[in-house]
Amino acid sequence: MRFYAIRAAGAVLAATLLATACSGGSGSGSSSSASPAASADAAGTATTAAAGSGSSDVTLTVASVNNPQMTDMQKAVGEFTKETGIKVNFETLPENTLRQKVTADVATGGGQFDLATVGTYEVPIWAQNKWIVGLAPMFDKMDASAKSTYDVDDIIGNVKKAISYKNELYALPFYGESSMLFYNKAEFKAAGLTMPLHPTWGQVQGFAQKLNNPSKNQYGICLRGLPGWGEMGAPLTTVINTYGGSWFNMQWQPQLTTPPTKTAIAFYVNLIKKYGEPGATSAGFTECETDFAQGKVAMWVDATSAAGQVSDPKSSKVAKDVGYAYSPTQVTPLGSHWLWVWTLAIESSSKHQPEAFKFLTWATSKKYIALIASREGWGNVPPGTRESTYTNADYKKAAPFADIVLSSMKSADPTHATLHPVPYTGVQFVGIPQFQQIGTQTTQNISGAIAGTSSLDQQLQLSQQQVTRIMTQAGYIK
Numbered sequence: 001m002r003f004y005a006i007r008a009a010g011a012v013l014a015a016t017l018l019a020t021a022c023s024g025g026s027g028s029g030s031s032s033s034a035s036p037a038a039s040a041d042a043a044g045t046a047t048t049a050a051a052g053s054g055s056s057d058v059t060l061t062v063a064s065v066n067n068p069q070m071t072d073m074q075k076a077v078g079e080f081t082k083e084t085g086i087k088v089n090f091e092t093l094p095e096n097t098l099r100q101k102v103t104a105d106v107a108t109g110g111g112q113f114d115l116a117t118v119g120t121y122e123v124p125i126w127a128q129n130k131w132i133v134g135l136a137p138m139f140d141k142m143d144a145s146a147k148s149t150y151d152v153d154d155i156i157g158n159v160k161k162a163i164s165y166k167n168e169l170y171a172l173p174f175y176g177e178s179s180m181l182f183y184n185k186a187e188f189k190a191a192g193l194t195m196p197l198h199p200t201w202g203q204v205q206g207f208a209q210k211l212n213n214p215s216k217n218q219y220g221i222c223l224r225g226l227p228g229w230g231e232m233g234a235p236l237t238t239v240i241n242t243y244g245g246s247w248f249n250m251q252w253q254p255q256l257t258t259p260p261t262k263t264a265i266a267f268y269v270n271l272i273k274k275y276g277e278p279g280a281t282s283a284g285f286t287e288c289e290t291d292f293a294q295g296k297v298a299m300w301v302d303a304t305s306a307a308g309q310v311s312d313p314k315s316s317k318v319a320k321d322v323g324y325a326y327s328p329t330q331v332t333p334l335g336s337h338w339l340w341v342w343t344l345a346i347e348s349s350s351k352h353q354p355e356a357f358k359f360l361t362w363a364t365s366k367k368y369i370a371l372i373a374s375r376e377g378w379g380n381v382p383p384g385t386r387e388s389t390y391t392n393a394d395y396k397k398a399a400p401f402a403d404i405v406l407s408s409m410k411s412a413d414p415t416h417a418t419l420h421p422v423p424y425t426g427v428q429f430v431g432i433p434q435f436q437q438i439g440t441q442t443t444q445n446i447s448g449a450i451a452g453t454s455s456l457d458q459q460l461q462l463s464q465q466q467v468t469r470i471m472t473q474a475g476y477i478k
Helices: 010-020 068-076 078-084 095-108 122-128 136-141 144-150 157-162 185-190 201-211 233-242 259-275 285-293 304-310 353-363 366-376 387-391 393-398 402-411 435-451 456-473
Strands: 044-048 059-065 087-093 115-119 172-177 179-184 219-222 297-303 322-326 340-346
Touching: 059 068, 059 095, 059 353, 068 078, 068 087, 068 172, 068 366, 078 087, 078 353, 087 095, 095 115, 115 122, 115 353, 122 340, 136 353, 144 366, 157 402, 172 304, 172 353, 172 402, 179 185, 179 233, 179 304, 179 402, 185 201, 185 322, 201 219, 201 259, 201 297, 219 259, 219 285, 233 259, 233 435, 259 435, 259 456, 285 297, 285 304, 297 304, 304 322, 304 402, 322 402, 340 353, 353 366, 387 393, 387 402, 435 456
Parallel strands: 059 087, 059 115, 219 297
Antiparallel strands: 044 087, 115 340, 172 340, 179 297, 179 322
């Protein structure tokens, strides 16, 4: 297995991450942007003051991304306080702000947070820099009954691998996702169209053309056009992968102007321009989710974690008409669907690590999933973390998309996501510190082509030059 290439000292890495923090890791996203269900404030604090018997003086502070799953956790955390006496404060932030604030805290050892919400991109990098703590010693101290109840082996294998460093867990998964295709079955039926379970991008383009009707405010497809390595960059990179392209070759030379990569990017841009949502350069995960749920677009390719929302009549006008298919492929299935996990990790500077571990194992346990099911319904439990969720009859009944999600998560391989060999790992991102800057800068350039303010050829040439300079300065290109 290839490990993440990290060639920057901690201080340099901190500066890079702070300077280039952006929205989304998958999307989610998935999951990756603020949801209508989350607080509208840029930052907010949810505090549980309930104290059960044996209450201690410990109060944990959690840096939290503002999405529906974390909102559910804040509403349920009183149960943890009743059990343990440990109070929990949540500082809830949009993703880009969260990354800036948490990166500053862990890089300087500030100790502002005990636990942080981090994704699969950050975990190995932060683990190598000793910004978060390895969990093996804490699991070793658990008694046999507690270990059995938590059941680490129940965590989906690819998820465990993605949040480990040197074969040790450095975080625990709160929810995970891959990517898939959502479509409006009613629109397809009315047009006499049939969506295959495993579509190609060519087929998707044909469907989008037939279902696009701007005069009626109906569009063929929604794809993220909002710049950001984890916004547009996430689905765009899966298209690059499945077209046989890549971000770099084995010598770390950028591949943005090579035929397969350029063809993939041109396809993505043209699909949005011809048949996509209006104002696409402002459309990220949340905007596309809203457009699909409101019936404005016939298809949407994005995070599997959105399935619960778009199939819920309380949040979606098309809930009864949602169909599901695997993420489209083209030249190769490799890298056609991503793997992303939002996790909770304990900061090395935390003064309450034993208490933080108690919360960490509570919030990622089977018991917690059952608690959310009792409060919010099985369709809204945190997805993509445990095998047992996908064998639960109640969940399978509430989640007709479950088999596609589990299969996609198990087959997404960050160590083999491209047709040709590459020196990096990652499906929808490149697992090096510089990728935040590279991905964001490149998607900013491409957004100009989507908006029609510049040609794609010009923007790819510019991006090739910019990425070459960054990689040379970082020492990857000799």
